Amino acid sequence: MAYDHQNIFAKILRGEIPCTKVLETAHTFAFRDINPARPVHVLVIPKGPYITWTDFATLASPAEQTDFVRAIGEVARLEGVTETGFRLINNNGEDGHQEVPHLHVHLVGGASAGPMLRRAEG
Ligand code: DGP
Numbered sequence: 001m002a003y004d005h006q007n008i009f010a011k012i013l014r015g016e017i018p019c020t021k022v023l024e025t026a027h028t029f030a031f032r033d034i035n036p037a038r039p040v041h042v043l044v045i046p047k048g049p050y051i052t053w054t055d056f057a058t059l060a061s062p063a064e065q066t067d068f069v070r071a072i073g074e075v076a077r078l079e080g081v082t083e084t085g086f087r088l089i090n091n092n093g094e095d096g097h098q099e100v101p102h103l104h105v106h107l108v109g110g111a112s113a114g115p116m117l118r119r120a121e122g
Pocket residue numbers: 008017019020031032033034035043090091097098099100
């Protein structure tokens with residue numbers, strides 16, 4: 001699947017849609033989710049045109065990958081959830097229920113994330 005340069009996060013990266021920025025680094029951008037599921041709900045995205053984790057793992061440079069991993073840790077620190085804990089969620093593709101086709105990691109915290117996914121019935 002080709003990257004869609006008109007997806008919402010591409011527009012946010014270009015400044016065409018407003019957002020509440022949390023962190024910006026050389027290769028990574030972090031902003032608050034429009035529909036927060038917990039008191040802290042930040043989306044961390046690479047600036048490059050990657051749709052899924054697989055794209056990012058295979059196509060991104062080591063500098064981009066390192067920057068992304070470090071930025072997620074920095075967002076946790078900035079949001080004050082390093083000690084209390086947080087959950088990282090990354091939805092990929094159809095089965096992952098990915099809505100926006102630009103790689104993003106949800107960092108949620110500030111309250112219990114609840115238990116892990118339950119096994120699907122049937
Ligand atoms: P996912 O289902 O993993 O693809 O999550 C997409 C998330 O993106 C969802 O939690 C809501 C968030 N979102 C969608 N549109 C916007 C937007 O325009 N601004 C912001 N800040 N977040 C958005």
